[in-house]
Amino acid sequence: MIEARGLRKTYRGRKVSVPAVRDLDLDVAEGEIFGFLGPNGAGKSTLMRMLTTLLPPDGGEATVAGADLRRHPRKVRRRIGYVAQGPATWRLVTACEELVMQGRLHGMSKAAATRRAAEVVDALGMADFADRQCGTYSGGQRRRVDIALGIVHEPVLLFLDEPTTGLDPASRSDVWQEVRRQRAAGTTIFITTHYLDEADALCDRVAVMDHGTVVAVGSPAELKRAVGGDVVTLRFADGTDAATAAAVLAKEPGLQPVDAGRQRLRLHVPDGTTAIPGLLGALHEAGTRPVAIELHQPSLDDVFMAHTGRSLADEEGPA
Numbered sequence: 001m002i003e004a005r006g007l008r009k010t011y012r013g014r015k016v017s018v019p020a021v022r023d024l025d026l027d028v029a030e031g032e033i034f035g036f037l038g039p040n041g042a043g044k045s046t047l048m049r050m051l052t053t054l055l056p057p058d059g060g061e062a063t064v065a066g067a068d069l070r071r072h073p074r075k076v077r078r079r080i081g082y083v084a085q086g087p088a089t090w091r092l093v094t095a096c097e098e099l100v101m102q103g104r105l106h107g108m109s110k111a112a113a114t115r116r117a118a119e120v121v122d123a124l125g126m127a128d129f130a131d132r133q134c135g136t137y138s139g140g141q142r143r144r145v146d147i148a149l150g151i152v153h154e155p156v157l158l159f160l161d162e163p164t165t166g167l168d169p170a171s172r173s174d175v176w177q178e179v180r181r182q183r184a185a186g187t188t189i190f191i192t193t194h195y196l197d198e199a200d201a202l203c204d205r206v207a208v209m210d211h212g213t214v215v216a217v218g219s220p221a222e223l224k225r226a227v228g229g230d231v232v233t234l235r236f237a238d239g240t241d242a243a244t245a246a247a248v249l250a251k252e253p254g255l256q257p258v259d260a261g262r263q264r265l266r267l268h269v270p271d272g273t274t275a276i277p278g279l280l281g282a283l284h285e286a287g288t289r290p291v292a293i294e295l296h297q298p299s300l301d302d303v304f305m306a307h308t309g310r311s312l313a314d315e316e317g318p319a
């Protein structure tokens, strides 16, 4: 559904240039929910804006929904839906009016657009509020309207740019449900997110993006399996203790402290239950000890960390 080779984009300013997407290759199969996970500034929106024809790439090739991005951008536009980050609705019109207008923009007759708007309102469970002005909607309701606007013309491929950013948990799960429903109806979904749990729960495959490139791609389970072993997180009373522990444990054979965060140290170990006594022994000898220990299977954050040396959760706040 999407095939991209060597896509790149640099924003050139008078003083500095920002290489936002660098030689990126991508394959998205028909019918999957494909996620791009990465921190703020990783290049996710830039990539999406290129794939949706809104921003010309500096280089590279892509076929999107069966049409060549450079040679046939109009064909691409006809076949895709795009839901940008901010709300796309006017405050004073109703969702129904917006949907009819959107249908007409896609070339439908008034009667066809009205019919399709009613269909979409029904499919997305918007009947309770679709005749009210958009300015009165909750965040989740507004996001649902945004998605509705993206699917009025029945695209085969739907792009969603951070669709749940800023939503409360209930609204997020509404959006997830809607995304799954669209996929079940045959639409391929391309989604960007910086929420670890969203990528994990919603996406069939995830590309982990950092500094304009893909550092890992696979299903969430595959990516986590590839990290392997267990993750031990040690928490310390202060940053000095954490730094001492990092220095001590770095000398232990087979141990690699991967994240010497403020008061925390994370370690990848082949088997957590057998590794913990040895870790504690080494720390005790060095005169330091953790205030808490956690043992868990690798998460997508551990995947991100294994490839970048940083924690996405730390960069974005709790996800």
Ligand SMILES: Nc1ncnc2c1ncn2[C@@H]1O[C@H](COP(=O)(O)OP(=O)(O)OP(=O)(O)O)[C@@H](O)[C@H]1O
Residues within 6 Å of the ligand: 011, 012, 018, 019, 020, 038, 039, 040, 041, 042, 043, 044, 045, 046, 047, 194
């Ligand atoms: N118009 C622009 N001019 C200059 N730099 C830009 C422009 N748009 C984006 N950038 C820079 O390009 C890089 C990638 O930005 P982009 O918006 O694609 O990231 P993102 O992964 O979508 O981030 P976020 O999660 O915050 O939306 C960032 O460093 C950003 O500051």
